[in-house]
Amino acid sequence: GAVVSQHPSRVICKSGTSVKIECRSLDFQATTMFWYRQFPKQSLMLMATSNEGSKATYEQGVEKDKFLINHASLTLSTLTVTSAHPEDSSFYICSAPRLNQDTNEKLFFGSGTQLSVL
Amino acid sequence: KQEVTQIPAALSVPEGENLVLNCSFTDSAIYNLQWFRQDPGKGLTSLLLIQSSQREQTSGRLNASLDKSSGRSTLYIAASQPGDSATYLCAGGGFQKLVFGTGTRLLVSP
DSSP: OOSEEEEOSEEEEOTTOOEEEEEEESSSOOSEEEEEEEOTTSOOEEEEEEETTSOOEEOTTOOTTTEEEEEEETTEEEEEEOSOOGGGOEEEEEEEEEEOTTSOEEEEEOOOEEEEEO | OOOEEEEOSEEEEETTOOEEEEEEESOSOOSEEEEEEEOTTSOEEEEEEEETTOSEEEETTEEEEEETTTTEEEEEEOSOOGGGOEEEEEEEESSSOOEEOOOEEEEEEO
């Protein structure tokens, strides 16, 4: 079963509104989570690293005031797209690292959120 | 800066064929390399993870190899099935932070 839950799976909103996307780790704690964005026919690009209890770190070119990240607990990170515009329409996906039985760390991904801004 | 390239971009095969997907990366100081499967409009499913100290991993009909010296990884799919149709992504890089390739879109026809 899924170890990372992401909601909503799809959202359509009007230009200028804000959209919140949730990413939850199930049955394990994640002090770090990652947010990616994927435009059509392009690869996933890391947007930011969400850190529990501290500020997120953003990749170059990603506006921190537009993409607000909150990691308030060890199992929940949220990404809020503020004042969304059509160019923000994209597939957003989160991931969280988890140690497997061999003590190797593996990244697990949510199911993604398709955002369409009209 | 790590860059990951996948070849081919798209592949169409009849059911039953064995096939190889290729992934190349520019920085050999790679922590691990993962292969993922992505279905349209959905998230990623991790298929195989190869640690930097390993050379290959196998899971069922899938086998992935890693050659750090040449900066290459391959995903071998044996006896392909229509259910294997998806986009396959490889991703490598430093600890936790993965750099993704653009993927190979695979179509297996009955």
